[in-house]
Amino acid sequence: xxxxxxxxQLVRSRIISMLKEGSRIDxxxxxxxxPIDVKCGLISRANGSAQVSIGxxxxxxxVKVGIGEPFSDVPDQGVLAVNAELVPLASPAFEPGxxxxxxxxxxxxxxxxxxxxxxxxxxxxCIEPGRRVFVIFLDIYVLDHDGNFIDASALASIxxxxxxxxxxxxxxxxxxxxxxEYVPLPVLHTPVTITLAxxxxxxFIVDPNLEEELSxxxxxxxxxxxLGRICAIQKLDGSLSVDEVFEVVSIACKTAPKLIxxxxxxxxxxxxx
Amino acid sequence: xxxxxxxxxxxxxxxxxxxxxxVGVLDxxxxxxxxxxxxxxxxxxxxxxxxxxxxxxxxxxxxxVRCRYHMAPFSTRERKSPNPSRREVELSKVIKDAxxxxxxxxxxxxxxxxxxIEVLEADGGTRxxxxxxxxxxxxxxxxxxxxxxxxxxxxxxxGHIILDLNDEExxxxxxxxxxxxxxxxxxxxxxxxxxVLTEEEFKQAFDLAVKGCMEINRIQRETxxxxxxxxxxxxxxxx
Numbered sequence: 001x002x003x004x005x006x007x008x009q010l011v012r013s014r015i016i017s018m019l020k021e022g023s024r025i026d027x028x029x030x031x032x033x034x035p036i037d038v039k040c041g042l043i044s045r046a047n048g049s050a051q052v053s054i055g056x057x058x059x060x061x062x063v064k065v066g067i068g069e070p071f072s073d074v075p076d077q078g079v080l081a082v083n084a085e086l087v088p089l090a091s092p093a094f095e096p097g098x099x100x101x102x103x104x105x106x107x108x109x110x111x112x113x114x115x116x117x118x119x120x121x122x123x124x125x126c127i128e129p130g131r132r133v134f135v136i137f138l139d140i141y142v143l144d145h146d147g148n149f150i151d152a153s154a155l156a157s158i159x160x161x162x163x164x165x166x167x168x169x170x171x172x173x174x175x176x177x178x179x180x181e182y183v184p185l186p187v188l189h190t191p192v193t194i195t196l197a198x199x200x201x202x203x204f205i206v207d208p209n210l211e212e213e214l215s216x217x218x219x220x221x222x223x224x225x226x227l228g229r230i231c232a233i234q235k236l237d238g239s240l241s242v243d244e245v246f247e248v249v250s251i252a253c254k255t256a257p258k259l260i261x262x263x264x265x266x267x268x269x270x271x272x273x
Numbered sequence: 274x275x276x277x278x279x280x281x282x283x284x285x286x287x288x289x290x291x292x293x294x295x296v297g298v299l300d301x302x303x304x305x306x307x308x309x310x311x312x313x314x315x316x317x318x319x320x321x322x323x324x325x326x327x328x329x330x331x332x333x334x335x336x337x338v339r340c341r342y343h344m345a346p347f348s349t350r351e352r353k354s355p356n357p358s359r360r361e362v363e364l365s366k367v368i369k370d371a372x373x374x375x376x377x378x379x380x381x382x383x384x385x386x387x388x389x390i391e392v393l394e395a396d397g398g399t400r401x402x403x404x405x406x407x408x409x410x411x412x413x414x415x416x417x418x419x420x421x422x423x424x425x426x427x428x429x430x431x432g433h434i435i436l437d438l439n440d441e442e443x444x445x446x447x448x449x450x451x452x453x454x455x456x457x458x459x460x461x462x463x464x465x466x467x468x469v470l471t472e473e474e475f476k477q478a479f480d481l482a483v484k485g486c487m488e489i490n491r492i493q494r495e496t497x498x499x500x501x502x503x504x505x506x507x508x509x510x511x512x
Contacts, residue, residue: 101366104359116448116468220464230475233450233466235367239374240461242454245479253472 005093005214012215016199025211031255033207036155038266040163048164048185050266051143052156055209058090058144061156063164063185067127068135078125078133082111084140084153091145105234106150110140110157112232113191113223120161121186128174134166136185147210150221154193155259161187162267190269191225192259193232194252200238204248206255220248224256226264278433280442282311286435287481289425289488290398294405294496296413304414308406311439312396317406319414322384336381340369342403344392364400365390371424371453371462372407377417386416397440398426404453404463405489412497421493422462424453425485427478429470434478436485448474452482456490 007015015025022030034055043049048063070077084107086094099107114120125134138157142149165182197208197216208216218238223231230249240248264270278286290311299305302318309315325331342364346352357365372388388410390403401424408421428438429448443449448468454461470478 101362104362105366108359108363112467222466225469229469229471230466231469233464235370235461235464237370239455240464241459242461242479242483245461245464246476249472249475 007211007214011211015212015215016202019199019202019205019216022203024205026209030203030205031251033151033258034209036259036262038155038159038262040159040266046160047166048160048162050156050159050163052152052159054148054152054155054207056144056146057149057152057209058142059149059152059156060141060143061153061160062139062141063160064137064139065164065166065185066135066137067132070126070130070133074122075130076126077122078120079135080111080114080120080122080138081135082107082114082138082140082157084110084142086142086145086149090142090149094142094145106142106153107140109150109193109221109223109232109234110138110153113154113193114138114157114161117189117191117225117229117231119158119187119189119191119225121188124186127169127171127176132176136161136164145210147213148195148207151193151195151207151259154191154223155263158187158190158192158263159267161185162190162263162269189225189227190260190263191223191231192256192263193221193223194255194259195219195221195236196248196251197237198244204244204251206251222249222252224252226257226260228253228256278431280430280435282439282441286433287484289437289485290439292489292492294409294492296409296496296500302410302414304410304412304416306406306409306413308402308409310398310402310405310437312394313398313402313439314392314394315399315402315406316391316393317403317410318389319386319407319410319416320389321386321414322381322416323387325383325385331383331385333382335378336376336384336386338369338373338376338378338386338388340365340372340388340390340407342368342390342392342400344395344399348392348395364403367463367465368400368404368407371404371422372411374460374462375408375418375420375422375455376411377419380417386411395440397438397443398451400463401425401437401451401453405493409493409496413500420455420457421490421497422453422455423486423490423493424451424463425482425489426451427482427485429468429474429478434474434481436481448478450475450478450482452479452486454483454486456487
């Protein structure tokens, strides 16, 4: 039977005792990700899309671009709206209905990561200050949950944004004119998110699979961009000691370049250089 | 950090706002507390451990903590709709996760401990003030806890790492990082970062947050001590 809500005490204690010896239940190194697979532009009706698998965890992110009103405190900027759905087909533990606290937390972690790094140049997406701007809807669909959907969602999100094409436009005396040509969304940075977990008495691992996630009491995620800046942190389950906080930040900063390399390669950012 | 840097409200970078705390402020609740940090005002009530409905949500192994962080419509500059926003849902969750670490939940299987937070006035640091008030309210309810959780936000404002941001600073800040700890166990039970910091700045900010939490913890303990010493004093007078 596949794991979903609980793990047996036997599996749990096995996972923890193996970690203390420095090994993992699926033979990975403590700081290794499962194989990461990326497919960009699967959804032709979307302005941009990407599907990311980390092991058998699968997340699809889609971007739709519309026109709407700006926020009153930033009238000259486009709007980024991030939403996440833990759809019931992804796990028997997910139920239909409006996003629950876990889905909202996921969306807000991704939102903060993108917003605080100013990953999208929202200023360039203003049509008429205070009245009309482009709205970037980023929708995250968790399709198969085998642990660590946060990192998979972060990868799918940045790849979907890099995959997004919008009609080239010009603004002529407040009038919006579209041209035939499609251009990429102005994406300036490539932040990624790293989730770490640890048993109360044992080492940290990255990319916990579902069995590990359910067995390990403490979990935290950290977003880092290509400049090595820390741009979001969220303690998830359990607690960390003060020293462990510094340790997780240091592990995240060391791990991020590997994920960023995947993003740059898959999105063709490295092709020109 | 330059020691000459003075903040918009005249504070030094590592200075907390004036704090007022009180416990047992509500009559009906099993435990309650009121906390002011600067202009931020928060009131918290705790009910329980009590029977949990619907029953299938109960755990046979431990009490379930339910938490509602809510902002009053008049607490913000623009009226806030009383419907729960996504921000409030997220904060309710992270506060619940933090409180679950300190309560001896395993002593009350099949029950719920319900924590209701109302932000009466929001001037930055509302989740931290809420956590500080929740700790006091849990203690006031007589619910066994491992430690009094203390929380404070740190941030980066105009290039300076500062403690306990108010709303004006928060809005202009490059980063805002709320931290909650259980001081006796050296455990971090809430950690969020909203903004951009280098690894070096993060270390500096986090150390400052721990210092701030220690100071708040001292005030929380003082608040409880004076409350219960005064009750004891009254009883003695009656005798």
